[in-house]
Amino acid sequence: MQKTTVLAHSDIALIKYWGKKDKVLRLPANGSLSLILDALQTTTTVAFDVNLGADQVQIDGAVEEGEKSRVIAHLQRIRDLAKQAGLIKTDVFARVMSVNNFPKSTGLSSSSSGFAALTIAASQAIGLQLDERGLSILSRQGSGSSCRCVCGGIVEWIDGDTSDQSYAVQFAKGDVLPIRDLVTIVAEDKKQISSTEGHDLAETSPFFAARQQQISTKLQRIKQAIQARDFITVGEIAEAEALEFHSILLTSQPNIFLLYPGTVEVIHLVRKLRSGGIPVYFTINTGFNVHVLTLPEYEQTVLQALKGLSSVHKVLASGIGDKPQLLKEHLF
Numbered sequence: 513m514q515k516t517t518v519l520a521h522s523d524i525a526l527i528k529y530w531g532k533k534d535k536v537l538r539l540p541a542n543g544s545l546s547l548i549l550d551a552l553q554t555t556t557t558v559a560f561d562v563n564l565g566a567d568q569v570q571i572d573g574a575v576e577e578g579e580k581s582r583v584i585a586h587l588q589r590i591r592d593l594a595k596q597a598g599l600i601k602t603d604v605f606a607r608v609m610s611v612n613n614f615p616k617s618t619g620l621s622s623s624s625s626g627f628a629a630l631t632i633a634a635s636q637a638i639g640l641q642l643d644e645r646g647l648s649i650l651s652r653q654g655s656g657s658s659c660r661c662v663c664g665g666i667v668e669w670i671d672g673d674t675s676d677q678s679y680a681v682q683f684a685k686g687d688v689l690p691i692r693d694l695v696t697i698v699a700e701d702k703k704q705i706s707s708t709e710g711h712d713l714a715e716t717s718p719f720f721a722a723r724q725q726q727i728s729t730k731l732q733r734i735k736q737a738i739q740a741r742d743f744i745t746v747g748e749i750a751e752a753e754a755l756e757f758h759s760i761l762l763t764s765q766p767n768i769f770l771l772y773p774g775t776v777e778v779i780h781l782v783r784k785l786r787s788g789g790i791p792v793y794f795t796i797n798t799g800f801n802v803h804v805l806t807l808p809e810y811e812q813t814v815l816q817a818l819k820g821l822s823s824v825h826k827v828l829a830s831g832i833g834d835k836p837q838l839l840k841e842h843l844f
């Protein structure tokens with residue numbers, strides 16, 4: 513059992529995973545598609561140690577109880593697989609240390625990169641030999657959208673009706689359509705509702721059934737637009753999807769209202785820039801921070817405009833990232 517460190521990137525879904533058909537296995541209600549983001553990174557070191565009496569978990573220098581129990585449950589999944597494979601006879605506990613280079617729990621999908629890094633580091637550290645599909649299936653059970661972050665480029669999560677059929681694959685390499693994502697931070701508050709709680713409310717929205725009816729067509733349309741390198745159509749679909757997703761949140765019972773004044777200010781700016789001829793679109797996850805999507809040649813203009821807004825604290829400029837990588841330097 514070897515200490516292992518993995519760097520994984522977070523992602524932004526252009527077609528969102530929202531709602532589940534199986535809560536325990538985290539099978540999504542629909543397929544989704546995301547961009548892996550090279551600038552948003554989680555690095556995680558895992559070491560199994562026969563001398564430990566319990567798992568030790570530290571994320572960004574601390575750990576909350578909820579996070580800790582989710583990480584431990586995932587480590588247990590990995591130990592159980594290792595027992596089935598004859599790699600260990602009894603449970604061996606692990607020390608896990610993880611750091612993010614972006615604010616966690618603010619709707620920027622730190623659990624996606626976090627669980628992808630944890631899955632790969634822990635399974636490798638314990639000696640499991642899983643291919644990308646196996647890693648994606650395993651990661652999905654810890655945090656749904658993390659199954660996409662074991663891949664690189666533009667990634668599709670095939671929804672599937674069973675655990676073995678629900679995993680992510682690379683849909684296209686990042687250079688097919690070199691989108692820039694200006695991740696615009698308007699606040700670093702901890703979001704008021706976890707996505708796990710949100711998913712459970714999806715079906716309470718009267719609009720959810722209508723969403724389900726047309727989501728696979730929408731997914732097909734965005735895939736065609738990516739292959740055609742048609743950024744305008746990709747942006748239009750992604751922006752409409754973000755608004756539809758938030759309308760499901762707004763009409764869930766109880767409703768989930770996440771947008772801040774700064775969020776709306778950024779949205780207005782994006783639309784103003786667009787009416788001035790700049791191809792720029794937005795999308796938002798379960799939070800208030802905004803992903804502003806544009807093409808490389810317009811990045812500086814959009815960045816300067818965003819920085820001119822008083823509500824914008826920080827902008828993290830990202831391209832499309834690769835799959836996770838093993839690092840030689842460990843965190844402990």
Ligand code: PMV
Pocket residue numbers: 524525527528529530544621623624655656657658707708711797798
């Ligand atoms: O994987 P979760 O439970 O954190 O849910 C992710 C939900 C969204 O970020 C809103 C959409 C997505 O597909 O990433």
